[in-house]
Amino acid sequence: MRADLLDEAIPGLDEAMAAVDAGDQALVAGLLRPQPAQVAALTELADAVAATPLAGRVAEAVEKVAAGAASEDHFVAIAAARTALLGSVHDALTARVEEATGRSGDAGIASAAREARSPNVLAAARSWLSDLARAGWRGIDHDLVSGAGQVISAMLPDPALRRLAALLDGFAAELAASCPGAALDRVPARRWGDLWSRAMMLTLSAGAVPAGTATGRVLPLGVDLHEHATAAQAQVHAVFEPSDGGPPRLVRASVSVPKPDTVLGAGIWQLLRPHLSLLAAVGDGRSMDLDGMPVTEEGDLVWDDEHARPGAAADAFATARVALATATAPVPAPLDRHPARIAVPVFLEGYTVDKDGDALTFTVAGHRLPVDTDRVPSAGPLTPEAVAASGACIGLLRWDDGTFTVQPLAVETTIKKKAVAVHAGAWAGGTTDKNGVKAEKAATDAVTVLRERAGRLLRK
Amino acid sequence: MSDGRGPDWERSSTARVLPPARPRKLAKVPFVELADGRLQGVVSSGSDIGRVYVSSVEAGSHTFACSTNNNRPCGGARGMFCNHILAMVNEAVLQYGGERVARYLKVEPDEPTGQAIARDMMSTRPSQGDSAAAATVFSQFLRHLAYLELPPTTAPLPEMQWFPPTRAVV
Numbered sequence: 001m002r003a004d005l006l007d008e009a010i011p012g013l014d015e016a017m018a019a020v021d022a023g024d025q026a027l028v029a030g031l032l033r034p035q036p037a038q039v040a041a042l043t044e045l046a047d048a049v050a051a052t053p054l055a056g057r058v059a060e061a062v063e064k065v066a067a068g069a070a071s072e073d074h075f076v077a078i079a080a081a082r083t084a085l086l087g088s089v090h091d092a093l094t095a096r097v098e099e100a101t102g103r104s105g106d107a108g109i110a111s112a113a114r115e116a117r118s119p120n121v122l123a124a125a126r127s128w129l130s131d132l133a134r135a136g137w138r139g140i141d142h143d144l145v146s147g148a149g150q151v152i153s154a155m156l157p158d159p160a161l162r163r164l165a166a167l168l169d170g171f172a173a174e175l176a177a178s179c180p181g182a183a184l185d186r187v188p189a190r191r192w193g194d195l196w197s198r199a200m201m202l203t204l205s206a207g208a209v210p211a212g213t214a215t216g217r218v219l220p221l222g223v224d225l226h227e228h229a230t231a232a233q234a235q236v237h238a239v240f241e242p243s244d245g246g247p248p249r250l251v252r253a254s255v256s257v258p259k260p261d262t263v264l265g266a267g268i269w270q271l272l273r274p275h276l277s278l279l280a281a282v283g284d285g286r287s288m289d290l291d292g293m294p295v296t297e298e299g300d301l302v303w304d305d306e307h308a309r310p311g312a313a314a315d316a317f318a319t320a321r322v323a324l325a326t327a328t329a330p331v332p333a334p335l336d337r338h339p340a341r342i343a344v345p346v347f348l349e350g351y352t353v354d355k356d357g358d359a360l361t362f363t364v365a366g367h368r369l370p371v372d373t374d375r376v377p378s379a380g381p382l383t384p385e386a387v388a389a390s391g392a393c394i395g396l397l398r399w400d401d402g403t404f405t406v407q408p409l410a411v412e413t414t415i416k417k418k419a420v421a422v423h424a425g426a427w428a429g430g431t432t433d434k435n436g437v438k439a440e441k442a443a444t445d446a447v448t449v450l451r452e453r454a455g456r457l458l459r460k
Numbered sequence: 461m462s463d464g465r466g467p468d469w470e471r472s473s474t475a476r477v478l479p480p481a482r483p484r485k486l487a488k489v490p491f492v493e494l495a496d497g498r499l500q501g502v503v504s505s506g507s508d509i510g511r512v513y514v515s516s517v518e519a520g521s522h523t524f525a526c527s528t529n530n531n532r533p534c535g536g537a538r539g540m541f542c543n544h545i546l547a548m549v550n551e552a553v554l555q556y557g558g559e560r561v562a563r564y565l566k567v568e569p570d571e572p573t574g575q576a577i578a579r580d581m582m583s584t585r586p587s588q589g590d591s592a593a594a595a596t597v598f599s600q601f602l603r604h605l606a607y608l609e610l611p612p613t614t615a616p617l618p619e620m621q622w623f624p625p626t627r628a629v630v
Binding site for chain 2: 021142146153156157159162163166167170173174176177178186187188189190191194195198202207225226227228229230231232233235252253254255256257258259260261262263264265267271272275276296298300302303304332336338339340341343373374375376377378384400401442443445446447449450451453454456457458
């Protein structure tokens with residue numbers, strides 16, 4: 001990998017992020033009765049999209065906000081401007097990653113997403129998001145934040161609305177824990193700006209649907225876990241080799257589930273495990289054979305066990321060494337482009353490791369690449385210590401606030417003079433590891449208690 | 461990067477706002493939360509498997525309440541915290557960490573333990589509230605249990621990229 005390219009400045013990026021920051025600062029104080037400084041900040045955001053088809057609508061929105069007369073449509077326009085800017089940053093970063101990894105993206109653009117259905121509950125979500133924008137992060141209180149509860153409860157049972165429901169649930173929990181906003185020491189302005197504008201966009205567009213099917217062999221690279229208090233998602237990154245001899249592609253397979261906040265660690269794997277047989281294949285070092293598996297243009301397999309069966313042994317490091325470099329990368333749907341979504345599988349070896357307190361850095365071909373060990377799930381055998389002692393690493397290249405990092409999915413390291421591979425997601429499919437078995441037992445007990453309580457109290 | 465140790469928290473898309481809860485045994489206190497300006501939760505009855513107590517302590521005033529899910533007052537909560545409330549405080553400390561619980565309840569105990577937090581709150585002789593909140597707390601608990609019944613999906617949720625796990629312990 002040309003790690004040197006990851007350090008080089010990208011033309012226009014700082015300017016785009018400055019406009020995003022300006023918009024985020026306007027949201028900190030709220031848009032109900034904006035001060036001149038906030039109007040100026042929003043104008044900066046509007047100016048940044050002045051040469052795009054959004055120009056007219058965003059300029060009008062800023063005018064209405066300045067006059068204290070903004071309605072939902074105007075907040076949507078502001079969210080769209082922010083989304084467009086970050087989309088352009090995503091594209092510039094992705095182009096740089098392709099240069100650095102020598103991998104090319106799939107040609108073409110993922111087609112536009114389907115329109116969202118369930119108009120009533122989506123309108124209710126939009127109305128709550130508009131109230132948030134009016135109040136600003138400094139103006140949030142318990143009454144305002146709890147307004148999301150009913151909307152979320154109405155959405156959660158419908159898997160088609162799960163994207164927005166899981167996002168709002170995680171977002172509202174953070175806001176609730178931060179009330180009253182007036183007393184906050186500091187505000188996660190970028191993050192809440194992201195979550196707010198993502199949610200706003202999702203009230204209008206439900207995202208990509210499977211556009212085709214995949215038949216061939218899927219070779220897992222590793223498992224990436226996401227979680228907030230009441231939802232978790234595991235995503236398997238893999239190389240897909242079509243049986244028709246077409247070029248290999250990078251794909252993902254996901255499974256997610258809402259959860260009580262007391263189900264944690266190994267308990268999350270237990271909830272997810274039954275619904276994605278690929279998780280067990282990762283732990284066992286096996287490939288899987290697909291026949292007609294639905295797949296989106298974004299490279300997401302929409303897993304259904306009926307279309308998959310266990311395949312031959314496939315070592316993730318062999319896949320990473322041999323097949324990864326030749327696989328093409330999928331292109332995200334236009335509205336989904338955002339730097340936080342960049343998670344590009346990479347294979348690194350021949351690096352040196354620097355440790356400064358808890359911070360690890362790989363030096364790859366003379367260039368420093370910070371290692372994000374914090375994202376490695378604690379319910380697994382991969383530890384920061386194992387990463388620090390590693391000689392080869394399968395990871396996800398990510399970007400946040402101006403810096404590329406690598407999140408380890410698996411490493412090759414030496415334990416008791418033996419070379420071993422340690423996977424972050426090794427416990428996803430189950431484990432015989434002593435600590436793992438203990439964690440599994442505790443998690444099973446927790447779920448048993450909750451199910452017993454639910455059985456006794458819920459249906460009365 | 462502000463300090464060379466990672467992104468600037470205010471300008472990070474994946475800034476960690478909520479520390480993750482810690483696993484705990486749920487048999488005695490199946491549910492506890494810091495919400496609506498209260499520490500509130502549900503405590504299983506030691507004697508009747510079909511009964512639970514709904515307990516709460518208000519942040520700041522420390523006004524407390526405890527009653528059964530059928531809205532009968534708890535016999536132990538006469539003028540002072542009952543054992544259900546004490547158990548709830550202890551379990552909240554296990555789940556959220558003592559510092560977060562103390563901060564939420566607006567107490568400054570000598571040490572961030574459940575005992576010290578409860579002692580601190582009781583030292584101000586808080587008043588006993590009515591059980592008006594009990595219905596809300598109980599329905600929150602049922603909502604919480606209902607999460608176990610929600611179907612999983614294998615359609616991707618790209619927004620979960622904003623919610624990475626963290627190894628940090630509270």
